[in-house]
Amino acid sequence: MFSVTVRDHMMIAHSLRGEVFGPAQQLHGATYVVDATFRRPELDPDGIVVDIGRATSELKSVLGLFTYRNLDDDPAFSGMNTTTETLARVIAEHLADRIHAGALGENARGLTSISVTLHESHVASASYERDL
Amino acid sequence: MFSVTVRDHMMIAHSLRGEVFGPAQQLHGATYVVDATFRRPELDPDGIVVDIGRATSELKSVLGLFTYRNLDDDPAFSGMNTTTETLARVIAEHLADRIHAGALGENARGLTSISVTLHESHVASASYERDL
Amino acid sequence: MFSVTVRDHMMIAHSLRGEVFGPAQQLHGATYVVDATFRRPELDPDGIVVDIGRATSELKSVLGLFTYRNLDDDPAFSGMNTTTETLARVIAEHLADRIHAGALGENARGLTSISVTLHESHVASASYERDL
Amino acid sequence: MFSVTVRDHMMIAHSLRGEVFGPAQQLHGATYVVDATFRRPELDPDGIVVDIGRATSELKSVLGLFTYRNLDDDPAFSGMNTTTETLARVIAEHLADRIHAGALGENARGLTSISVTLHESHVASASYERDL
Amino acid sequence: MFSVTVRDHMMIAHSLRGEVFGPAQQLHGATYVVDATFRRPELDPDGIVVDIGRATSELKSVLGLFTYRNLDDDPAFSGMNTTTETLARVIAEHLADRIHAGALGENARGLTSISVTLHESHVASASYERDL
Amino acid sequence: MFSVTVRDHMMIAHSLRGEVFGPAQQLHGATYVVDATFRRPELDPDGIVVDIGRATSELKSVLGLFTYRNLDDDPAFSGMNTTTETLARVIAEHLADRIHAGALGENARGLTSISVTLHESHVASASYERDL
Numbered sequence: 132m133f134s135v136t137v138r139d140h141m142m143i144a145h146s147l148r149g150e151v152f153g154p155a156q157q158l159h160g161a162t163y164v165v166d167a168t169f170r171r172p173e174l175d176p177d178g179i180v181v182d183i184g185r186a187t188s189e190l191k192s193v194l195g196l197f198t199y200r201n202l203d204d205d206p207a208f209s210g211m212n213t214t215t216e217t218l219a220r221v222i223a224e225h226l227a228d229r230i231h232a233g234a235l236g237e238n239a240r241g242l243t244s245i246s247v248t249l250h251e252s253h254v255a256s257a258s259y260e261r262d263l
Numbered sequence: 264m265f266s267v268t269v270r271d272h273m274m275i276a277h278s279l280r281g282e283v284f285g286p287a288q289q290l291h292g293a294t295y296v297v298d299a300t301f302r303r304p305e306l307d308p309d310g311i312v313v314d315i316g317r318a319t320s321e322l323k324s325v326l327g328l329f330t331y332r333n334l335d336d337d338p339a340f341s342g343m344n345t346t347t348e349t350l351a352r353v354i355a356e357h358l359a360d361r362i363h364a365g366a367l368g369e370n371a372r373g374l375t376s377i378s379v380t381l382h383e384s385h386v387a388s389a390s391y392e393r394d395l
Numbered sequence: 396m397f398s399v400t401v402r403d404h405m406m407i408a409h410s411l412r413g414e415v416f417g418p419a420q421q422l423h424g425a426t427y428v429v430d431a432t433f434r435r436p437e438l439d440p441d442g443i444v445v446d447i448g449r450a451t452s453e454l455k456s457v458l459g460l461f462t463y464r465n466l467d468d469d470p471a472f473s474g475m476n477t478t479t480e481t482l483a484r485v486i487a488e489h490l491a492d493r494i495h496a497g498a499l500g501e502n503a504r505g506l507t508s509i510s511v512t513l514h515e516s517h518v519a520s521a522s523y524e525r526d527l
Numbered sequence: 528m529f530s531v532t533v534r535d536h537m538m539i540a541h542s543l544r545g546e547v548f549g550p551a552q553q554l555h556g557a558t559y560v561v562d563a564t565f566r567r568p569e570l571d572p573d574g575i576v577v578d579i580g581r582a583t584s585e586l587k588s589v590l591g592l593f594t595y596r597n598l599d600d601d602p603a604f605s606g607m608n609t610t611t612e613t614l615a616r617v618i619a620e621h622l623a624d625r626i627h628a629g630a631l632g633e634n635a636r637g638l639t640s641i642s643v644t645l646h647e648s649h650v651a652s653a654s655y656e657r658d659l
Numbered sequence: 660m661f662s663v664t665v666r667d668h669m670m671i672a673h674s675l676r677g678e679v680f681g682p683a684q685q686l687h688g689a690t691y692v693v694d695a696t697f698r699r700p701e702l703d704p705d706g707i708v709v710d711i712g713r714a715t716s717e718l719k720s721v722l723g724l725f726t727y728r729n730l731d732d733d734p735a736f737s738g739m740n741t742t743t744e745t746l747a748r749v750i751a752e753h754l755a756d757r758i759h760a761g762a763l764g765e766n767a768r769g770l771t772s773i774s775v776t777l778h779e780s781h782v783a784s785a786s787y788e789r790d791l
Numbered sequence: 792m793f794s795v796t797v798r799d800h801m802m803i804a805h806s807l808r809g810e811v812f813g814p815a816q817q818l819h820g821a822t823y824v825v826d827a828t829f830r831r832p833e834l835d836p837d838g839i840v841v842d843i844g845r846a847t848s849e850l851k852s853v854l855g856l857f858t859y860r861n862l863d864d865d866p867a868f869s870g871m872n873t874t875t876e877t878l879a880r881v882i883a884e885h886l887a888d889r890i891h892a893g894a895l896g897e898n899a900r901g902l903t904s905i906s907v908t909l910h911e912s913h914v915a916s917a918s919y920e921r922d923l
Contacts, residue, residue, distance in 0.1 A: 132657075133612050138650040140516040144408035144424035144465070149309045151368075153316060154463035160408035160424010164517045177545045178608035183651050184549060199418035201408070212310035216265050236547075252404040253428045253913065254270040255315050261264075272912040276804035276820035276861070281573045283632075285580060286859035292804035292820010296913045331814035333804070344574035348529050384800040385781065385824045386534040387579050393528075396921075397876050402914040413705045415764075417712060441809045442872035447915050448813060476706035480661050500811075517649065518666040519711050525660075536780040540672035540688035540729070550727035556672035556688010560781045595682035597672070648668040649692045677837045679896075681844060740838035744793050782798040783843050789792075 135180040136168040137187045141198035145213045158203065163218065163249040165194060167226060170245065175238035185235050193225040215249045215257035223247040223259050230263060267312040268300040269319045273330035277345045290335065295350065296382040297326060299358060307370035317367050325357040347381050347389035355379040355391050362395060399444040400432040401451045405462035409477045422467065427482065427513040429458060431490060434509065439502035449499050457489040479513050479521035487511040487523050494527060531576040532564040533583045537594035541609045554599065559614065560646040561590060563622060571634035581631050589621040611645045611653035619643040619655050626659060663708040664696040665715045669726035673741045686731065691746065691777040693722060695754060698773065703766035713763050721753040743777050743785035751775040751787050758791060795840040796828040797847045801858035805873045818863065823878065824910040825854060827886060835898035845895050853885040875909050875917035883907040883919050890923060 144160040167190045169181045197205075202213045211217060223245055230239050246260035276292040299322045301313045329337075334345045343349060355377055362371050378392035408424040431454045433445045461469075466477045475481060487509055494503050510524035540556040563586045565577045593601075598609045607613060619641055626635050642656035672688040695718045697709045725733075730741045739745060751773055758767050774788035804820040827850045829841045857865075862873045871877060883905055890899050906920035 132655070133616070134654045134656075135612065136652045136654075138517065140518070142419075142423050142425050142516070144422050151309050151311070151314050155406075157463050158408050158465040159406050159463040160426075160465075161406050162424075162426040162516050174610075174612055177547050178610045178613050179547070180612050180653065182547050187650070199421050199423040201422040214306075214310045216267065216306055216312050217310050220265070252406070252426050253402065254319070254404070256268045257312065258266045258268075259264070260266075270913065272914070274815075274819050274821050274912070276818050283573050283575070283578050287802075289859050290804050290861040291802050291859040292822075293802050294820075294822040294912050331817050331819040333818040346570075346574045348531065348570055348576050349574050352529070384802070384822050385798065386583070386800070388532045389576065390530045390532075391528070392530075396919070397880070398918045398920075399876065400916045400918075415705050415707070415710050438874075438876055441811050442874045442877050443811070444876050444917065446811050451914070478702075478706045480663065480702055480708050481706050484661070519715070520664045521708065522662045522664075523660070524662075534781065536782070538683075538687050538689050538780070540686050551670075553727050554672050554729040555670050555727040556690075557670050558688075558690040558780050595685050595687040597686040648670070648690050649666065650668070679837050679839070679842050742834075742838045744795065744834055744840050745838050748793070782847070784796045785840065786794045786796075787792070788794075 132170055132172055133174060133180045134168050134170040135183060135186065136166050137183060137190055138164065138166050139187070139190050139194055140164045141194040143197055143200055143202050145202040147212050147214065149212065158201075161251050163215070163251055165190065165222065166248040166250075167222070168246045168248075169239075169242050171242050173241070175241055177238065181235055181239050181242060189226065189229050189234055193222055193229070196225070215251050216259065219247045219249050219257050219259035223261055227261065227263055264302055264304055265306055265312045266300050266302040267315060267318065268298050269315060269322055270296065270298050271319070271322050271326055272296045273326040275329055275332055275334050277334040279344050279346065281344065290333075293383050295347070297322065297354065298380040298382070299354070300378045300380075301371075301374050302376045303374050305373070307373055309370065313367055313371050313374060321358065321361050321366055325354055325361070328357070347383050347387075348391065351379045351381050351389050351391035355393055359393065359395055396434055396436055397438055397444045398432050398434040399447060399450065400430050401447060401454055402428065402430050403451070403454050403458055404428045405458040407461055407464055407466050409466040411476050411478065413476065422465075425515050427479070427515055429454065429486065430512040430514075431486070432510045432512075433506050435506050437505070439505055441502070445499055445503050445506060453490065453493050453498055457486055457493070460489070479515050479519075480523065483511045483513050483521050483523035487525055491525065491527055528566055528568055529570055529576045530564050530566040531579060531582065532562050533579060533586055534560065534562050535583070535586050535590055536560045537590040539593055539596055539598050541598040543608050543610065545608065554597075557647050559611070561586065561618065562644040562646075563618070564642045564644075565635075565638050566640045567638050569637070571637055573634065577631055577635050577638060585622065585625050585630055589618055589625070592621070611647050611651075612655065615643045615645050615653050615655035618645075619657055623657065623659055660698055660700055661702060661708045662696050662698045663711060663714065664694050665711060665718055666692065666694050667715070667718050667722055668692045669722040671725055671728055671730050673730040675740050675742065677740065686729075689779050691743070691779055693718065693750065694776040694778075695750070696774045696776075697770050699770050701769070703769055705766065709763055709767050709770060717754065717757050717762055721750055721757070724753070743779050744787065747775045747777050747785050747787035751789055755789065755791055792830055792832055793834060793840045794828050794830045795843060795846065796826050797843060797850055798824065798826050799847065799850050799854055800824045801854040803857055803860055803862050805862040807872050807874065809872065818861075821911050823875070825850065825882065826908040826910070827882070828906045828908075829902050830904045831902050833901070835901055837898065841895055841899050841902060849886065849889050849894055853882055853889070856885070875911050875915075876919065879907045879909050879917050879919035883921055887921065887923055
């Protein structure tokens with residue numbers, strides 16, 4: 132199995148609902164350093180998993196939907212806790228949609244799974260992995 | 264599949280028995296930077312894999328059993344080489360026991376596997392992964 | 396010259412005023428991974444720059460004034476841009492006050508300077524350094 | 528499942544053929560920080576996955592085949608794009624051959640899979656994983 | 660004293676002349692992860708050392724002069740060893756020229772020094788620092 | 792001012808004397824990831840601060856005096872606390888002696904200062920800097 136990982140980041144404000152979140156129930160924020168990993172069992176005709184340049188620019192474009200925003204005001208997250216885990220899944224879904232739509236090129240249709248990891252600090256991160 | 268990872272560290276002395284260990288047969292020591300990863304296929308009702316605060320404090324509590332100690336003097340390791348691999352398994356077993364005992368909350372019973380990675384330097388690490 | 400550095404983090408929301416900040420004029424947030432460095436020309440009688448345990452707990456206490464908050468609502472920052480640079484200075488001032496008040500121990504009065512670095516992502520950071 | 532990871536690096540020149548590579552079609556170069564991971568379900572009689580010393584020296588020996596070279600001039604890569612993904616596979620194949628030849632010791636025959644990750648910068652990496 | 664640091668990278672081929680360089684006399688290459696640090700004693704009227712966005716884009720523009728190239732073919736380096744140290748100085752000179760030309764904004768004229776660090780691997784780096 | 796930094800590590804056991812050290816008064820251990828930095832105002836005739844290969848091998852040789860040992864048994868540290876700060880100074884003194892003795896080459900006599908940083912975990916480090 133082959134994989135390629137690219138990294139970017141986003142900076143958002145949000146609050147979380149539920150006693151389990153303690154002080155994170157208050158409006159606060161986070162930098163998420165985001166790793167997106169693309170996997171496939173065999174390389175494409177160019178000898179790559181995915182075009183790193185395109186993967187990087189699509190990841191930046193997806194993160195651009197959220198960065199420099201207060202996620203509490205985003206209707207897409209209405210009624211949903213924007214936990215690190217949930218954001219990892221949302222970003223992965225956006226990337227999957229773009230792969231299926233051909234935004235990473237025709238050869239990227241050979242990708243079989245992706246995962247997205249959000250590092251919220253030097254001591255905590257969350258990931259979501261799904262098949263394509 | 265979702266996962267959450269938290270990080271802490273411990274500082275121990277020990278020696279290893281067996282020619283394969285070369286100079287590490289002498290009493291020496293290590294800082295282990297420890298990553299504990301918790302996995303489950305679906306998020307709990309709060310939208311999380313596990314309470315990061317509780318996961319962090321249980322990891323610290325488990326590492327507290329070993330840190331600032333000479334593992335050669337610990338009866339729990341009698342007759343056993345305290346290799347990085349073995350310590351990863353021992354820490355994972357302690358975390359699994361605590362999950363089963365409810366120390367990470369009722370919702371944490373939905374966890375399906377954990378892994379523990381010990382970074383012994385900037386160039387070497389060992390991991391152990393098990394189902395719950 | 397000797398130094399000791401300890402690391403912790405805080406997660407805050409804020410917005411910045413001024414065209415130069417572009418989209419960061421919107422309410423957003425950041426994780427700041429914070430390094431506090433303490434310096435002195437000679438070690439104290441225990442052979443240390445500062446008690447790492449105490450330095451770590453004072454840094455955590457200072458970051459506790461800000462973490463999980465929206466800095467736009469904090470009167471301490473009224474009329475002030477909470478840029479990464481400014482936050483580095485504010486944290487350094489708090490640490491300096493605590494050193495002068497004896498919170499890091501009598502021997503810590505031998506410290507001659509401190510610096511504080513805030514990493515706002517994997518690609519940007521800001522620092523402030525001052526004499527004591 | 529247990530694993531051990533060791534790290535080293537190599538510094539090479541090369542060029543890539545194909546429009547998808549854009550400016551990387553020109554002769555340029557890269558430092559690859561290389562992580563080699565060895566896995567097995569149970570530890571060997573010494574309580575290890577593999578001798579970290581031997582694993583480190585075999586990895587260095589494999590990287591020595593490529594480092595400080597222009598890969599465009601290496602007949603082993605003739606007609607092949609030396610992408611990060613391909614180099615990860617080539618290094619993994621060399622390590623697998625050495626494991627099978629006994630270079631990591633008799634006990635290393637219990638290894639069941641290996642993976643190799645090449646970090647080409649702070650924001651991009653590629654991996655290859657295979658069974659043994 | 661305040662500072663701001665931004666990070667980017669470049670990937671180049673080159674060879675070095677002189678016995679001291681051993682196998683690096685052959686054509687090979689490197690990824691340089693580049694940190695550019697900007698310093699000034701007081702913040703500008705916006706409360707910053709320098710516009711991080713502009714600093715990042717000027718650094719990218721300077722690295723764009725070299726990345727994906729064989730430095731042995733660049734007349735700018737004719738008769739000069741493109742050591743990591745030398746490249747750190749060359750990049751710092753380019754940044755200094757751009758600061759003096761106003762490319763980082765009028766307020767950036769208050770900067771008093773810059774330094775540039777090139778990380779050539781996980782175990783080696785070189786820096787150059789100069790006044791403005 | 793130019794500098795070059797090289798990294799290696801050592802793994803030692805020790806105990807510390809003094810109430811300030813709390814549980815670190817017990818025999819325990821540490822991995823120290825060690826950065827040695829060499830500085831000079833102008834490059835040598837080869838265009839370098841110091842031969843990175845030689846600097847790396849001298850650092851490894853100095854760390855070889857301590858690694859895989861219990862520092863409590865080393866007469867060189869008798870009556871002295873082997874704090875991270877003290878070890879940074881001791882390693883720096885050894886490197887300075889070797890520079891003065893010509894072990895890093897004749898050109899290394901142009902070095903004007905060195906510093907040594909010991910990272911004892913992902914959240915704490917200590918440094919010592921001195922002129923040559």
